Amino acid sequence: MVAATTRLQIVEAADRLFYERGFEATSFADIAAVVELSRGNFYYHFRTKDELLDAVITHRLARTKSMLDVWEAKSEAPAERILSFVQLLIVNQAKIMAYGCPVGTLCNELAKLDHIARGRAAEIFNLFRHWLSHQFVAVGREADADGLAMHVLMWSQGVAALAAAYRDETFIHREVENISAWLAAQQPEPPAFPEIVPVQQS
Amino acid sequence: MVAATTRLQIVEAADRLFYERGFEATSFADIAAVVELSRGNFYYHFRTKDELLDAVITHRLARTKSMLDVWEAKSEAPAERILSFVQLLIVNQAKIMAYGCPVGTLCNELAKLDHIARGRAAEIFNLFRHWLSHQFVAVGREADADGLAMHVLMWSQGVAALAAAYRDETFIHREVENISAWLAAQQPEPPAFPEIVPVQQS
DNA sequence: ACCGTTCTAGGTCGATTGTCCTAATGAGTT
Protein backbone atom coordinates (compact mmCIF):
# COMPACT_ATOMS: atom_id res chain seq x y z
CA MET A 1 0.00 0.00 0.00
CA VAL A 2 1.14 3.53 -0.61
CA ALA A 3 2.51 5.23 2.44
CA ALA A 4 0.25 8.24 2.09
CA THR A 5 -2.85 6.03 2.20
CA THR A 6 -1.70 4.12 5.26
CA ARG A 7 -0.77 7.34 6.93
CA LEU A 8 -4.20 8.81 6.29
CA GLN A 9 -5.91 5.70 7.64
CA ILE A 10 -3.85 5.95 10.81
CA VAL A 11 -4.66 9.62 11.25
CA GLU A 12 -8.37 9.09 10.72
CA ALA A 13 -8.50 6.15 13.12
CA ALA A 14 -6.53 8.11 15.70
CA ASP A 15 -8.78 11.11 15.16
CA ARG A 16 -11.85 9.07 15.98
CA LEU A 17 -10.33 7.24 18.95
CA PHE A 18 -8.81 10.39 20.43
CA TYR A 19 -12.30 11.85 20.33
CA GLU A 20 -14.19 8.85 21.65
CA ARG A 21 -11.73 7.65 24.28
CA GLY A 22 -9.42 10.58 24.81
CA PHE A 23 -5.81 11.12 23.78
CA GLU A 24 -4.06 9.47 26.70
CA ALA A 25 -6.49 6.59 26.99
CA THR A 26 -5.90 5.64 23.37
CA SER A 27 -2.88 3.42 22.88
CA PHE A 28 -0.99 2.60 19.71
CA ALA A 29 -2.30 -0.93 20.06
CA ASP A 30 -5.86 0.40 19.91
CA ILE A 31 -5.22 2.33 16.73
CA ALA A 32 -3.26 -0.52 15.19
CA ALA A 33 -6.17 -2.86 15.84
CA VAL A 34 -8.53 -0.53 13.97
CA VAL A 35 -6.26 -0.01 10.99
CA GLU A 36 -5.24 -3.69 11.12
CA LEU A 37 -1.60 -2.84 11.17
CA SER A 38 1.25 -4.16 13.20
CA ARG A 39 2.09 -2.12 16.25
CA GLY A 40 5.70 -1.66 15.32
CA ASN A 41 4.88 -0.49 11.84
CA PHE A 42 3.52 2.63 13.40
CA TYR A 43 6.90 4.07 14.10
CA TYR A 44 7.69 4.12 10.45
CA HIS A 45 4.89 6.67 9.95
CA PHE A 46 4.93 8.41 13.32
CA ARG A 47 7.92 8.24 15.56
CA THR A 48 6.16 9.50 18.67
CA LYS A 49 2.62 9.79 19.94
CA ASP A 50 2.96 13.55 20.02
CA GLU A 51 3.82 13.51 16.34
CA LEU A 52 0.63 11.56 15.67
CA LEU A 53 -1.37 14.01 17.76
CA ASP A 54 0.08 16.83 15.74
CA ALA A 55 -1.00 15.14 12.52
CA VAL A 56 -4.50 14.60 13.93
CA ILE A 57 -4.82 18.26 14.85
CA THR A 58 -3.56 19.29 11.43
CA HIS A 59 -6.14 16.97 9.90
CA ARG A 60 -8.91 18.48 11.99
CA LEU A 61 -7.80 21.98 11.09
CA ALA A 62 -7.99 21.14 7.40
CA ARG A 63 -11.35 19.43 7.73
CA THR A 64 -12.79 22.34 9.70
CA LYS A 65 -11.40 24.83 7.25
CA SER A 66 -13.01 23.08 4.29
CA MET A 67 -16.31 22.76 6.14
CA LEU A 68 -16.33 26.50 6.76
CA ASP A 69 -15.52 27.11 3.12
CA VAL A 70 -18.48 24.99 2.06
CA TRP A 71 -20.80 26.95 4.33
CA GLU A 72 -19.38 30.14 2.97
CA ALA A 73 -20.17 29.05 -0.58
CA LYS A 74 -23.50 27.37 0.03
CA SER A 75 -25.41 30.22 1.62
CA GLU A 76 -25.42 33.83 0.58
CA ALA A 77 -26.84 35.22 3.82
CA PRO A 78 -24.34 35.52 6.69
CA ALA A 79 -27.10 34.89 9.20
CA GLU A 80 -27.86 31.56 7.57
CA ARG A 81 -24.20 30.65 7.65
CA ILE A 82 -24.04 31.20 11.37
CA LEU A 83 -27.04 28.95 11.71
CA SER A 84 -25.10 26.23 9.89
CA PHE A 85 -22.61 26.34 12.73
CA VAL A 86 -25.29 26.20 15.38
CA GLN A 87 -26.97 23.30 13.60
CA LEU A 88 -23.80 21.29 14.14
CA LEU A 89 -25.11 20.65 17.64
CA ILE A 90 -28.09 18.83 16.15
CA VAL A 91 -26.29 17.15 13.27
CA ASN A 92 -23.74 15.63 15.65
CA GLN A 93 -26.01 15.30 18.64
CA ALA A 94 -25.52 11.56 19.08
CA LYS A 95 -21.73 11.84 19.29
CA ILE A 96 -21.92 14.99 21.36
CA MET A 97 -24.18 13.34 23.93
CA ALA A 98 -21.76 10.45 24.12
CA TYR A 99 -18.38 12.20 23.97
CA GLY A 100 -18.93 15.95 24.16
CA CYS A 101 -17.50 18.46 21.73
CA PRO A 102 -14.40 17.14 19.91
CA VAL A 103 -12.60 20.46 20.14
CA GLY A 104 -13.53 21.43 23.67
CA THR A 105 -12.77 18.05 25.22
CA LEU A 106 -9.43 17.79 23.44
CA CYS A 107 -8.40 21.24 24.62
CA ASN A 108 -9.43 20.36 28.14
CA GLU A 109 -7.46 17.14 28.17
CA LEU A 110 -4.34 18.71 26.71
CA ALA A 111 -4.60 21.54 29.23
CA LYS A 112 -4.62 19.07 32.10
CA LEU A 113 -1.74 17.12 30.62
CA ASP A 114 0.13 20.40 30.18
CA HIS A 115 0.78 19.18 26.66
CA ILE A 116 2.77 21.17 24.12
CA ALA A 117 0.02 20.79 21.51
CA ARG A 118 -2.45 22.64 23.71
CA GLY A 119 -2.11 25.83 21.72
CA ARG A 120 -2.45 24.08 18.39
CA ALA A 121 -5.66 22.39 19.50
CA ALA A 122 -7.08 25.78 20.45
CA GLU A 123 -6.36 26.87 16.89
CA ILE A 124 -9.40 24.88 15.82
CA PHE A 125 -11.47 27.15 18.02
CA ASN A 126 -9.80 30.08 16.35
CA LEU A 127 -10.97 28.89 12.94
CA PHE A 128 -14.58 28.98 14.09
CA ARG A 129 -14.06 32.18 16.00
CA HIS A 130 -12.69 34.15 13.08
CA TRP A 131 -15.18 32.68 10.64
CA LEU A 132 -18.06 33.59 12.93
CA SER A 133 -16.59 37.01 13.48
CA HIS A 134 -16.39 37.43 9.72
CA GLN A 135 -20.08 36.61 9.43
CA PHE A 136 -21.04 39.13 12.09
CA VAL A 137 -19.07 41.77 10.28
CA ALA A 138 -21.05 40.91 7.18
CA VAL A 139 -24.26 41.58 9.11
CA GLY A 140 -23.00 44.98 10.01
CA ARG A 141 -21.70 44.33 13.51
CA GLU A 142 -18.05 45.08 12.90
CA ALA A 143 -17.81 46.93 16.20
CA ASP A 144 -18.41 43.87 18.36
CA ALA A 145 -18.06 41.05 15.82
CA ASP A 146 -15.42 39.18 17.78
CA GLY A 147 -17.37 39.45 21.01
CA LEU A 148 -20.45 38.05 19.31
CA ALA A 149 -18.41 35.26 17.75
CA MET A 150 -17.01 34.31 21.16
CA HIS A 151 -20.51 34.39 22.55
CA VAL A 152 -21.83 31.94 19.96
CA LEU A 153 -18.79 29.73 20.47
CA MET A 154 -19.28 29.80 24.22
CA TRP A 155 -22.95 28.98 23.86
CA SER A 156 -22.27 25.91 21.74
CA GLN A 157 -19.61 24.76 24.18
CA GLY A 158 -21.96 25.06 27.10
CA VAL A 159 -24.68 23.15 25.30
CA ALA A 160 -22.27 20.39 24.33
CA ALA A 161 -20.96 20.08 27.88
CA LEU A 162 -24.37 19.77 29.49
CA ALA A 163 -25.73 17.60 26.70
CA ALA A 164 -22.93 15.14 27.38
CA ALA A 165 -23.41 15.24 31.14
CA TYR A 166 -27.16 14.69 30.97
CA ARG A 167 -27.39 12.91 27.62
CA ASP A 168 -30.39 15.16 27.03
CA GLU A 169 -31.56 15.48 23.46
CA THR A 170 -34.43 17.80 24.30
CA PHE A 171 -32.08 20.21 25.98
CA ILE A 172 -29.98 20.49 22.83
CA HIS A 173 -32.99 21.31 20.68
CA ARG A 174 -34.30 23.82 23.16
CA GLU A 175 -31.01 25.67 23.39
CA VAL A 176 -30.52 25.62 19.62
CA GLU A 177 -33.88 27.35 19.41
CA ASN A 178 -32.67 29.89 21.94
CA ILE A 179 -29.50 30.57 19.99
CA SER A 180 -31.46 30.94 16.77
CA ALA A 181 -33.86 33.38 18.40
CA TRP A 182 -30.99 35.35 19.84
CA LEU A 183 -29.29 35.46 16.44
CA ALA A 184 -32.46 36.71 14.81
CA ALA A 185 -32.56 39.51 17.33
CA GLN A 186 -28.94 40.41 16.54
CA GLN A 187 -29.32 40.66 12.77
CA PRO A 188 -31.05 43.98 12.27
CA GLU A 189 -28.13 46.34 12.27
CA PRO A 190 -28.19 47.91 15.67
CA PRO A 191 -27.13 51.53 15.64
CA ALA A 192 -29.07 52.96 12.73
CA PHE A 193 -28.71 56.40 14.23
CA PRO A 194 -25.72 56.18 16.50
CA GLU A 195 -25.04 59.68 17.68
CA ILE A 196 -28.39 61.30 17.69
CA VAL A 197 -29.52 62.64 21.02
CA PRO A 198 -33.22 62.01 21.30
CA VAL A 199 -35.37 64.97 21.95
CA GLN A 200 -36.60 65.04 25.47
CA GLN A 201 -40.16 64.03 25.76
CA SER A 202 -42.53 64.13 28.60
CA MET B 1 -2.26 9.12 62.69
CA VAL B 2 -5.94 8.44 62.78
CA ALA B 3 -7.24 6.62 59.77
CA ALA B 4 -9.96 9.15 59.11
CA THR B 5 -7.38 11.93 58.87
CA THR B 6 -5.15 10.02 56.47
CA ARG B 7 -8.15 9.04 54.43
CA LEU B 8 -9.26 12.64 54.19
CA GLN B 9 -5.78 13.75 53.17
CA ILE B 10 -5.75 11.15 50.43
CA VAL B 11 -9.17 12.19 49.19
CA GLU B 12 -8.27 15.86 49.14
CA ALA B 13 -4.99 15.25 47.36
CA ALA B 14 -6.73 13.00 44.85
CA ASP B 15 -9.46 15.58 44.43
CA ARG B 16 -6.94 18.24 43.50
CA LEU B 17 -4.86 16.01 41.23
CA PHE B 18 -7.87 14.53 39.46
CA TYR B 19 -8.87 18.09 38.70
CA GLU B 20 -5.49 19.41 37.66
CA ARG B 21 -4.18 16.39 35.76
CA GLY B 22 -7.25 14.30 35.10
CA PHE B 23 -8.40 11.02 36.61
CA GLU B 24 -6.52 8.59 34.40
CA ALA B 25 -3.35 10.65 34.23
CA THR B 26 -3.11 10.68 38.01
CA SER B 27 -1.39 7.62 39.44
CA PHE B 28 -1.36 6.31 42.97
CA ALA B 29 2.30 7.18 43.09
CA ASP B 30 1.44 10.83 42.37
CA ILE B 31 -1.06 11.02 45.18
CA ALA B 32 1.22 9.13 47.54
CA ALA B 33 3.98 11.63 46.85
CA VAL B 34 1.69 14.51 47.80
CA VAL B 35 0.40 12.90 50.98
CA GLU B 36 3.90 11.57 51.70
CA LEU B 37 2.62 8.07 52.12
CA SER B 38 3.92 4.77 50.89
CA ARG B 39 2.34 3.55 47.71
CA GLY B 40 1.30 0.25 49.13
CA ASN B 41 -0.34 1.81 52.14
CA PHE B 42 -2.96 3.12 49.83
CA TYR B 43 -4.66 -0.15 49.46
CA TYR B 44 -5.48 -0.21 53.10
CA HIS B 45 -7.68 2.85 52.64
CA PHE B 46 -8.85 2.30 49.08
CA ARG B 47 -8.72 -1.08 47.48
CA THR B 48 -9.18 0.15 43.93
CA LYS B 49 -8.79 3.39 42.03
CA ASP B 50 -12.51 3.39 41.31
CA GLU B 51 -13.18 3.24 45.04
CA LEU B 52 -10.99 6.32 45.48
CA LEU B 53 -12.79 8.11 42.66
CA ASP B 54 -16.07 7.34 44.33
CA ALA B 55 -14.81 8.85 47.57
CA VAL B 56 -13.62 11.94 45.72
CA ILE B 57 -17.01 12.41 44.08
CA THR B 58 -18.74 11.93 47.41
CA HIS B 59 -16.41 14.53 48.87
CA ARG B 60 -17.20 16.98 46.10
CA LEU B 61 -20.91 16.39 46.49
CA ALA B 62 -20.68 17.19 50.20
CA ARG B 63 -18.54 20.25 49.63
CA THR B 64 -20.87 21.54 46.94
CA LYS B 65 -23.90 20.89 49.07
CA SER B 66 -22.49 22.84 51.99
CA MET B 67 -21.45 25.70 49.71
CA LEU B 68 -25.00 25.95 48.40
CA ASP B 69 -26.30 25.90 51.95
CA VAL B 70 -24.04 28.79 52.85
CA TRP B 71 -25.29 30.82 49.91
CA GLU B 72 -28.83 29.99 50.86
CA ALA B 73 -28.24 31.31 54.37
CA LYS B 74 -26.08 34.30 53.53
CA SER B 75 -28.36 36.13 51.14
CA GLU B 76 -32.05 36.68 51.46
CA ALA B 77 -32.71 37.58 47.83
CA PRO B 78 -32.82 34.61 45.42
CA ALA B 79 -31.44 36.80 42.64
CA GLU B 80 -28.35 37.55 44.71
CA ARG B 81 -27.91 33.86 45.44
CA ILE B 82 -27.84 33.05 41.76
CA LEU B 83 -25.19 35.72 41.34
CA SER B 84 -23.09 33.90 43.94
CA PHE B 85 -23.03 30.95 41.60
CA VAL B 86 -22.10 33.06 38.60
CA GLN B 87 -19.36 34.77 40.59
CA LEU B 88 -17.71 31.36 40.98
CA LEU B 89 -16.32 31.93 37.50
CA ILE B 90 -14.42 34.95 38.77
CA VAL B 91 -13.48 33.58 42.17
CA ASN B 92 -11.93 30.50 40.58
CA GLN B 93 -10.81 32.12 37.37
CA ALA B 94 -7.15 31.22 37.72
CA LYS B 95 -7.87 27.51 38.11
CA ILE B 96 -10.57 27.58 35.47
CA MET B 97 -8.25 29.15 32.93
CA ALA B 98 -5.68 26.48 33.70
CA TYR B 99 -7.83 23.37 34.07
CA GLY B 100 -11.41 24.23 33.09
CA CYS B 101 -14.47 23.50 35.21
CA PRO B 102 -13.87 20.71 37.75
CA VAL B 103 -17.30 19.21 37.21
CA GLY B 104 -17.53 19.53 33.45
CA THR B 105 -14.07 18.19 32.72
CA LEU B 106 -14.52 15.23 35.06
CA CYS B 107 -17.83 14.33 33.44
CA ASN B 108 -16.24 14.58 30.02
CA GLU B 109 -13.34 12.36 30.95
CA LEU B 110 -15.51 9.72 32.60
CA ALA B 111 -17.81 9.78 29.58
CA LYS B 112 -14.92 9.01 27.26
CA LEU B 113 -13.63 6.30 29.56
CA ASP B 114 -17.14 4.85 29.67
CA HIS B 115 -16.63 4.78 33.44
CA ILE B 116 -19.24 3.51 35.87
CA ALA B 117 -18.97 6.65 37.98
CA ARG B 118 -20.09 8.84 35.09
CA GLY B 119 -23.61 9.17 36.47
CA ARG B 120 -22.41 9.95 39.97
CA ALA B 121 -20.16 12.73 38.66
CA ALA B 122 -23.14 14.24 36.86
CA GLU B 123 -24.90 14.32 40.21
CA ILE B 124 -22.74 17.32 41.10
CA PHE B 125 -24.34 19.13 38.20
CA ASN B 126 -27.70 18.08 39.55
CA LEU B 127 -26.96 19.75 42.87
CA PHE B 128 -26.40 23.07 41.14
CA ARG B 129 -29.27 22.50 38.76
CA HIS B 130 -31.87 21.89 41.45
CA TRP B 131 -30.52 24.64 43.66
CA LEU B 132 -30.66 27.12 40.80
CA SER B 133 -34.11 25.89 39.86
CA HIS B 134 -35.17 26.45 43.45
CA GLN B 135 -33.96 30.04 43.27
CA PHE B 136 -35.84 30.70 40.06
CA VAL B 137 -39.00 29.37 41.65
CA ALA B 138 -38.43 31.81 44.47
CA VAL B 139 -38.33 34.65 41.95
CA GLY B 140 -41.69 33.56 40.65
CA ARG B 141 -40.63 31.58 37.61
CA GLU B 142 -41.94 28.17 38.62
CA ALA B 143 -43.18 27.51 35.10
CA ASP B 144 -39.73 27.41 33.50
CA ALA B 145 -37.48 27.28 36.55
CA ASP B 146 -35.64 24.14 35.47
CA GLY B 147 -35.09 25.47 31.98
CA LEU B 148 -33.62 28.67 33.36
CA ALA B 149 -31.42 26.71 35.74
CA MET B 150 -30.09 24.61 32.87
CA HIS B 151 -29.49 27.79 30.91
CA VAL B 152 -27.37 29.32 33.67
CA LEU B 153 -25.52 26.06 34.11
CA MET B 154 -24.90 25.84 30.38
CA TRP B 155 -23.68 29.41 30.29
CA SER B 156 -21.14 28.86 33.01
CA GLN B 157 -19.93 25.69 31.31
CA GLY B 158 -19.45 27.48 28.03
CA VAL B 159 -17.53 30.30 29.66
CA ALA B 160 -15.31 27.85 31.54
CA ALA B 161 -14.57 25.88 28.38
CA LEU B 162 -13.56 28.88 26.32
CA ALA B 163 -11.74 30.54 29.19
CA ALA B 164 -9.58 27.44 29.46
CA ALA B 165 -8.98 27.22 25.73
CA TYR B 166 -8.00 30.86 25.38
CA ARG B 167 -6.79 31.57 28.92
CA ASP B 168 -8.71 34.81 28.56
CA GLU B 169 -9.47 36.65 31.76
CA THR B 170 -11.24 39.52 30.03
CA PHE B 171 -13.63 37.14 28.34
CA ILE B 172 -14.69 35.71 31.68
CA HIS B 173 -15.46 39.12 33.10
CA ARG B 174 -17.34 40.19 30.01
CA GLU B 175 -19.54 37.09 29.99
CA VAL B 176 -20.17 37.29 33.72
CA GLU B 177 -21.47 40.80 33.05
CA ASN B 178 -23.70 39.36 30.33
CA ILE B 179 -25.07 36.71 32.62
CA SER B 180 -25.74 39.25 35.33
CA ALA B 181 -27.56 41.52 32.90
CA TRP B 182 -29.57 38.60 31.62
CA LEU B 183 -30.48 37.59 35.16
CA ALA B 184 -31.59 41.11 35.98
CA ALA B 185 -33.89 40.99 32.98
CA GLN B 186 -35.33 37.67 34.11
CA GLN B 187 -36.41 38.71 37.56
CA PRO B 188 -39.59 40.60 36.80
CA GLU B 189 -41.36 38.00 34.72
CA PRO B 190 -41.49 35.71 31.66
CA PRO B 191 -40.17 37.40 28.50
CA ALA B 192 -38.05 34.56 27.24
CA PHE B 193 -34.49 35.34 26.15
CA PRO B 194 -33.79 39.01 25.51
CA GLU B 195 -30.76 40.44 23.84
CA ILE B 196 -27.33 39.77 25.11
CA VAL B 197 -25.10 42.53 23.91
CA PRO B 198 -21.44 41.84 24.43
CA VAL B 199 -19.35 44.75 25.56
CA GLN B 200 -18.10 46.88 22.74
CA GLN B 201 -14.54 46.28 21.70
CA SER B 202 -12.10 49.03 20.95
C1' DA C 1 3.46 -5.12 80.59
C1' DC C 2 0.63 -7.51 77.60
C1' DC C 3 -2.11 -8.32 73.53
C1' DG C 4 -5.20 -7.43 69.68
C1' DT C 5 -6.44 -4.17 66.43
C1' DT C 6 -5.31 -0.51 63.43
C1' DC C 7 -2.24 1.38 60.42
C1' DT C 8 2.06 1.60 57.56
C1' DA C 9 6.13 0.35 54.59
C1' DG C 10 8.03 -1.81 50.94
C1' DG C 11 8.52 -5.59 47.81
C1' DT C 12 6.40 -8.15 44.01
C1' DC C 13 3.22 -9.39 40.43
C1' DG C 14 1.42 -9.42 35.59
C1' DA C 15 -0.20 -6.36 32.24
C1' DT C 16 0.38 -2.46 29.40
C1' DT C 17 2.59 1.61 27.95
C1' DG C 18 5.62 4.24 24.30
C1' DT C 19 9.72 3.42 21.91
C1' DC C 20 13.33 1.14 19.38
C1' DC C 21 15.52 -2.36 16.47
C1' DT C 22 16.10 -5.71 12.98
C1' DA C 23 14.76 -8.94 9.56
C1' DA C 24 11.63 -9.86 5.95
C1' DT C 25 8.62 -8.42 2.19
C1' DG C 26 7.06 -5.59 -1.51
C1' DA C 27 7.37 -3.25 -5.91
C1' DG C 28 9.96 -0.97 -9.38
C1' DT C 29 14.30 -0.14 -12.05
C1' DT C 30 18.16 -1.60 -14.37
Add this chain to the structure above:
DNA sequence: AACTCATTAGGACAATCGACCTAGAACGGT
Protein backbone atom coordinates in the same frame (compact mmCIF):
# COMPACT_ATOMS: atom_id res chain seq x y z
C1' DA D 1 17.92 -11.81 -12.54
C1' DA D 2 19.99 -8.60 -9.54
C1' DC D 3 19.59 -4.55 -7.03
C1' DT D 4 17.36 -0.62 -4.60
C1' DC D 5 14.55 1.44 -1.57
C1' DA D 6 10.06 2.04 0.58
C1' DT D 7 7.13 -0.41 3.58
C1' DT D 8 5.86 -3.90 6.93
C1' DA D 9 5.90 -7.38 10.78
C1' DG D 10 7.06 -8.65 15.13
C1' DG D 11 10.05 -9.15 18.92
C1' DA D 12 12.59 -6.72 22.83
C1' DC D 13 13.28 -2.86 25.75
C1' DA D 14 12.73 -0.16 30.18
C1' DA D 15 9.30 2.17 32.58
C1' DT D 16 5.01 2.53 34.69
C1' DC D 17 0.49 1.15 35.77
C1' DG D 18 -3.09 -0.79 39.32
C1' DA D 19 -3.20 -4.34 42.47
C1' DC D 20 -1.77 -7.69 46.00
C1' DC D 21 0.88 -9.50 49.85
C1' DT D 22 3.27 -9.80 54.13
C1' DA D 23 6.01 -8.25 57.95
C1' DG D 24 6.33 -4.95 61.30
C1' DA D 25 5.29 -0.44 63.74
C1' DA D 26 2.02 2.16 66.43
C1' DC D 27 -1.74 2.38 69.22
C1' DG D 28 -5.32 1.63 72.94
C1' DG D 29 -7.70 -1.20 76.35
C1' DT D 30 -6.85 -4.39 79.88
